[in-house]
């Protein structure tokens with residue numbers, strides 16, 4: 001028990017943090033997942049102390065930096081908080097990890113890109129965030145990349161799960177009372193199950209801990225397949241209806257017809273080449289991931305009677 005490898009996870013109450021806690025870690029591994037009650041990410045001194053002091057006198061094996069300011073529109077008018085949480089906190093973790101000689105896995109976003117590309121974004125493509133959220137997340141990336149800590153920066157996109165705030169839960173909630181929803185049909189990307197993302201991050205983190213020669217750098221992870229938000233919404237309602245859940249008609253609209261404080265990339269598709277090459281990770285299709293989430297949200301019993 002004393003030589004259990006313990007990983008510190010931030011954003012513990014979020015979508016990803018919840019799935020990292022639920023992940024079936026192999027014997028000998030454990031996570032301590034913290035959120036704002038244990039540590040305010042705006043407090044860089046507290047971050048340094050937490051990494052240095054370790055858990056019950058035992059050093060941490062690694063940090064997974066998943067906590068973030070994820071309110072994309074609100075960030076446009078709350079710039080200092082967004083940068084504190086998304087850039088300075090990862091900087092503080094990376095500095096402490098470098099000092100402690102442990103790896104850090106930084107979770108980042110498709111919103112570091114401007115969306116002006118045909119096809120999927122490669123990890124080497126130029127970044128040019130359109131808004132405060134993406135810019136602050138890029139700040140976090142740069143801090144980790146230049147810290148000297150062994151690291152993996154894993155960009156993901158359109159994260160969804162049975163827990164926390166996300167597009168699936170918004171659609172089901174609004175669709176329960178509105179027969180027709182207007183959803184943008186000109187932003188393209190790939191949804192990502194927090195469950196599948198957690199598994200990929202676990203694989204990368206354990207390898208970084210166990211193998212000093214493990215690959216490092218920047219990676220992309222999403223589920224496989226391209227869709228627009230409107231197409232995603234239609235599949236949510238199709239799969240929901242098949243399980244006896246809410247259904248609604250989706251009217252595709254343009255981004256111009258859905259004004260928001262923050263600009264979002266028109267194309268968010270992420271190439272998996274790097275993560276497959278270095279870590280052998282092959283993400284499942286987004287439709288399969290959606291089905292698993294709806295089974296959890298709506299109960300799998302309807303599906304079983306259909307089968």
Ligand SMILES: NC(=O)C1=CN([C@@H]2O[C@H](COP(=O)(O)OP(=O)(O)OC[C@H]3O[C@@H](n4cnc5c(N)ncnc54)[C@H](OP(=O)(O)O)[C@@H]3O)[C@@H](O)[C@H]2O)C=CC1
Pocket residue numbers: 010011012013014015016017035036037039040041042065066067068069070085107108109110137155156157158159160164165
């Ligand atoms: N959600 C998405 O679509 C995407 C997310 N990502 C990235 O993936 C990671 C995980 O995202 P996800 O799980 O969806 O995000 P969530 O918003 O679900 O979780 C983030 C967690 O961080 C917490 N947090 C925010 N501010 C602070 C603070 N000052 N101190 C301590 N904790 C704080 C939040 O608490 P509270 O809820 O109280 O604010 C929340 O529990 C993030 O790094 C995000 O940037 C990347 C691409 C897409």
Ligand SMILES: Cc1cn([C@H]2C[C@H](O)[C@@H](COP(=O)(O)OP(=O)(O)O[C@H]3O[C@@H](C)C(=O)[C@@H](O)[C@H]3O)O2)c(=O)[nH]c1=O
Pocket residue numbers: 070071072109110111156157158159166167170181182183184187229258264
């Ligand atoms: C609710 C709703 C949204 N939309 C649009 C707005 C937006 O362009 C898109 C998705 O809405 P969301 O609020 O989920 O978008 P958003 O919060 O921008 O989602 C992003 O979150 C951050 C944290 C990330 O890192 C990104 O990868 C991405 O997942 O759908 C509609 O067109 N109609 C609607 O009824």
Ligand SMILES: [Mg+2]
Pocket residue numbers: 070071072
């Ligand atoms: Mg959102």
